[in-house]
Amino acid sequence: MGRRSLRKIDPELDLSRHYFEWPQCGKPLPLERLLPGSGPLEIEVGSGKGLFLENFSARYPEHRFLGIELARKYARFAAARLVRRGRTNAVVLQGHAMEIFTEGLADAIASAVHLYFPDPWWKKRHHKRRMMNPLFLAQVARVLQPSGTFHFWTDVREYFELGLEAVAERPEFSEPTFPPEETPQHDLDYRTHFERRTRLAGLPVYRAAFTRL
Numbered sequence: 750m751g752r753r754s755l756r757k758i759d760p761e762l763d764l765s766r767h768y769f770e771w772p773q774c775g776k777p778l779p780l781e782r783l784l785p786g787s788g789p790l791e792i793e794v795g796s797g798k799g800l801f802l803e804n805f806s807a808r809y810p811e812h813r814f815l816g817i818e819l820a821r822k823y824a825r826f827a828a829a830r831l832v833r834r835g836r837t838n839a840v841v842l843q844g845h846a847m848e849i850f851t852e853g854l855a856d857a858i859a860s861a862v863h864l865y866f867p868d869p870w871w872k873k874r875h876h877k878r879r880m881m882n883p884l885f886l887a888q889v890a891r892v893l894q895p896s897g898t899f900h901f902w903t904d905v906r907e908y909f910e911l912g913l914e915a916v917a918e919r920p921e922f923s924e925p926t927f928p929p930e931e932t933p934q935h936d937l938d939y940r941t942h943f944e945r946r947t948r949l950a951g952l953p954v955y956r957a958a959f960t961r962l
């Protein structure tokens with residue numbers, strides 16, 4: 750699926766409380782500065798244009814949302830969306846998720862990790878770049894609290910099946926559950942932009958959730 754170009758960010762918007770870059774923001778991650786408070790921490794890997802962060806930070810105002818996005822222009826775009834909506838419980842961190850998990854995040858700090866429509870890296874020689882790999886899953890298991898949830902959704906059936914197999918190799922996770930498709934109540938009532946685009950195209954979305962044992 751190709752990507753449309755992004756709308757320009759209003760230069761007047763102050764992103765300083767919603768947009769951070771790794772590792773300049775501090776290593777390990779100074780979470781109490783980025784997301785003060787003690788509400789449950791939910792981490793989204795690959796936030797793209799930030800629809801999940803926008804919707805879930807409103808749905809769960811007492812939770813704190815950390816979006817990690819590698820592409821600077823998407824990270825800034827998602828942060829601008831949060832500024833425009835006046836969210837105070839969600840931020841975007843620009844950087845590589847694997848590095849941020851490994852070097853930035855303490856053990857058992859997150860109540861949920863969300864991975865939606867990760868890049869499938871179609872070519873065989875690029876498969877090692879996929880996020881659903883043993884090293885990353887070990888980090889997800891480490892960072893999740895007991896009973897925390899790992900959500901993995903994709904539109905690529907082969908990647909989904911490989912992902913299920915990779916998680917099954919890790920004793921820290923439960924068997925998957927398969928959340929049902931929800932009926933959107935309005936035009937942006939989707940988990941992410943990729944979910945919206947996939948469903949509007951009439952294509953299937955594969956969804957799994959795993960509990961940290």
Ligand SMILES: C[S@@+](CC[C@H](N)C(=O)[O-])C[C@H]1O[C@@H](n2cnc3c(N)ncnc32)[C@H](O)[C@@H]1O
Pocket residue numbers: 794795796797798817818819820823844845846847864865866867868941942943944
């Ligand atoms: C296919 S897009 C999906 C975006 C969003 N999750 C959605 O469903 O609309 C994958 C996103 O993951 C980001 N990404 C890829 N590798 C990453 C990494 N190692 N760390 C953080 N983000 C990454 C990409 O820049 C891209 O924005």
